[in-house]
Amino acid sequence: MEKGSANKKTAVISIDVEEWYHLEYFDRSKCDESVSVLDGFDSFVELVEKYGIKSTYFIVGELIDSVQDKLKKLHSKGNDIALHSWSHKRPVSLNEGEFIQDMNRSLEEMKKIHSEKCGYRAPCFSLNRDYLNQIINEGFLYDSSRINQEEHPLYTSLDISDFKSVVPNSIYDKGGFKEFEVSTIKFLGLSIPISGGGYLRIIPWPIYSMLFKRYIKNNDHYNLFIHPFELSSKKIKTPKETSFLTNFRFNYNRKKVKRRMEKLILLLKKNGFEFKTFKELAR
Numbered sequence: 151m152e153k154g155s156a157n158k159k160t161a162v163i164s165i166d167v168e169e170w171y172h173l174e175y176f177d178r179s180k181c182d183e184s185v186s187v188l189d190g191f192d193s194f195v196e197l198v199e200k201y202g203i204k205s206t207y208f209i210v211g212e213l214i215d216s217v218q219d220k221l222k223k224l225h226s227k228g229n230d231i232a233l234h235s236w237s238h239k240r241p242v243s244l245n246e247g248e249f250i251q252d253m254n255r256s257l258e259e260m261k262k263i264h265s266e267k268c269g270y271r272a273p274c275f276s277l278n279r280d281y282l283n284q285i286i287n288e289g290f291l292y293d294s295s296r297i298n299q300e301e302h303p304l305y306t307s308l309d310i311s312d313f314k315s316v317v318p319n320s321i322y323d324k325g326g327f328k329e330f331e332v333s334t335i336k337f338l339g340l341s342i343p344i345s346g347g348g349y350l351r352i353i354p355w356p357i358y359s360m361l362f363k364r365y366i367k368n369n370d371h372y373n374l375f376i377h378p379f380e381l382s383s384k385k386i387k388t389p390k391e392t393s394f395l396t397n398f399r400f401n402y403n404r405k406k407v408k409r410r411m412e413k414l415i416l417l418l419k420k421n422g423f424e425f426k427t428f429k430e431l432a433r
Contacts, residue, residue, distance in 0.1 A: 158422065158423070158424040159366075159369075159370045159371065159372075159421070159422055159423045159424065160370070160371050160372075160423060160424050160425075160426045160431060161371070161372040161373070161374070161418045161423040161424070161425055161426070162205075162206055162330070162371075162372070162373050162374070162425070162426055162427060162428055162431070163198055163203055163205045163206075163374050163411075163415070163425065164205060164206040164207070164208060164271075164294070164373070164374065164375045164376075164428070165191065165194045165205065165206075165207055165208070165375065165376050165377065165378065166208045166210075166234050166271065166273075166375060166376075166377050167188075167191055167207055167208060167209040167210060167213060167217065167234065167378060168210045168213070168234060168238055168273075168377060168378065169183070169186060169187060169188070169210075169213065169378070169379075170185075170187045170378075170379040170382075170386050170400075171183055172210060172237070172238035172273075173238075173379075173400070174238075174240065174273070174274055175396050175399075175400075176388065176389065176392070176396075177389060177391075180389040180391070181388075181389060182387060185384060185386060185387070186384075187378045187379040187382035187384050187386065188213075188216070188217065188378050188382075189378075189381075189382050189383060189384060190377070190378030190379055190380060190381035190382035190383075190384075191217065191220075191378045191381075192220075193378075193381040193382070193383075193408060194376065194378070194381055195220070195224070197381075197408060197411060197412065201415055201419075201425075203415070203425045204227070204228050204229050204230070204425065204426070204427050204430075205229055205230070205425075205427060206229070206230040206232055206269070206294075206427045206428045206429070207221065207224060207229060207230065207231050207232065208232050208233065208234035208269075208270075208271040208294075208375075209221065209231060209232070209233065209234055209260075210234050210235060210236070210237065210238050211233065211234075211235065211236040211237070211255060211256035211259045211260070212236055212237050212259075214259045214260065214262055214263065215259075215262070218262055218263065221263045222263055225263055225264050228427075229427060230268075230269065230427035230428055230429040230430070231260070231263050231264060231268065232268045232269035232270060232271065232294075232428065232429075233253075233256045233257070233260060233268060233269070233270050233271075234270075234271050234272075234273065235252055235253075235256060235272065235273050236252045236253075236255050236256045236259075237252075238273045239252065239273065240272070240273050240274050240276040241272050241273070241276055241277050241278070241281045242276045242277070242278055242281075242306055243276075246280070246281075246284075249281050249284065250284060253270075253284065253285070253288060254288075257288070267289055267290065267291040268290065268291060268429075269290060269291050269292040269293065269294060269428050269429060269432065270285050270290050270292075270293050270294070270295070271293070271294045271295055271375075272293075272295035275295050275296070275297040275306065275308075275332065276295075276306045277293070277295040277296075277306060277308055278306055278308065278309075279308065279309040279310075282295070282308060282310075282329075286324075286327050290327070291327070291328070291429060291432045291433070292327065292328040292329065292330060292428055292429070292431075292432040293327075293328075293329050293330070294329075294330040294331075294332070294373070294428060295308060295329075296308040296310065296322075296329055296330070296331040296332065297331065297332040297334065297343065298319075298331065298332075298334050298341050308329075310322050310324070310329050312324060313329055316328075317369075317370050317371045318369070318370075319331060319369065320333070320369065320370070320371035320373065321371055321431065328428075328431065328432040330373055330428055330431070331373070332345045332373055332375070333345040333365060333369070333371075333372050333373045333374070335361050335364065335365045337361055342361060344358060344361045344362045344365055345372075345373055345374050345375060346374040346375045346376045346411070346414075347375055347376060347377065347380075348380075348399055350376070350380075350407060350410055350411070350414075351380065351402055351403035351404065351406065351407055351410075352399065352402055352403065355406075355410065358410075359413070359417075362414065362417065363417065366417070366418065366421050366423065367421070372418065372423060374411075374414065376407065376411065379400070379404070380404055380407045381404075381407055381408055382404070386400075386401075388400065
């Protein structure tokens with residue numbers, strides 16, 4: 151799938167199925183966990199099914215029970231159900247034993263949905279090479295925790311220097327195991343994610359769409375992620391000590407996310423991208 155080959159350009163639309171209180175910048179012990187934003191999960195399903203897109207769902211293990219029937223239905227339709235840790239703790243904040251326990255507990259819970267090899271994405275893209283090796287050894291099919299953005303304080307730089315580049319700056323392979331990198335682009339000397347998430351809400355749309363169009367013109371693979379809270383209609387009462395900045399980045403432009411996602415999907419279609427799941431590309 152090198153640039154200029156006969157293969158089609160591909161795009162993956164994914165969602166990290168987590169609750170608002172899983173976000174790193176909230177103290178979970180002070181959050182009202184009775185309020186759920188998983189209506190945003192339903193909104194995502196409605197959107198991608200409107201366009202006939204099979205997608206990848208990275209589920210936090212402790213939520214599998216609450217959405218088990220929905221995940222089974224999605225899996226039966228050919229969607230990719232993958233893991234996003236047990237309780238959304240950053241892997242680099244865990245020691246090796248804790249990480250292995252977290253991974254195994256999640257895998258055991260996943261059996262309620264399917265028993266196939268699945269993929270993994272680390273919370274906050276915070277995976278190191280030692281833990282990636284654990285994922286590979288455990289028999290996972292792929293990982294999607296690599297992001298090239300040193301500016302973010304929570305992200306880590308994942309060493310995959312011994313992987314073969316399959317699609318430049320996007321897809322890498324080592325012995326059949328695939329690593330999928332989050333889509334970023336250089337702008338004014340900075341590495342800017344144009345892959346959804348908070349960036350889709352906070353970056354002014356004219357700038358975001360300009361960078362997005364530049365990216366898809368020059369690359370053969372695009373990787374978008376989103377979260378339920380960004381598509382939820384719920385008004386969340388955050389803990390009283392939450393800072394103005396945190397409240398801003400949590401709430402800003404949430405109402406515009408669905409429409410902006412639709413615009414990206416239509417632009418991808420117009421530019422000849424074929425929608426795939428990570429599982430399909432990994433195989």
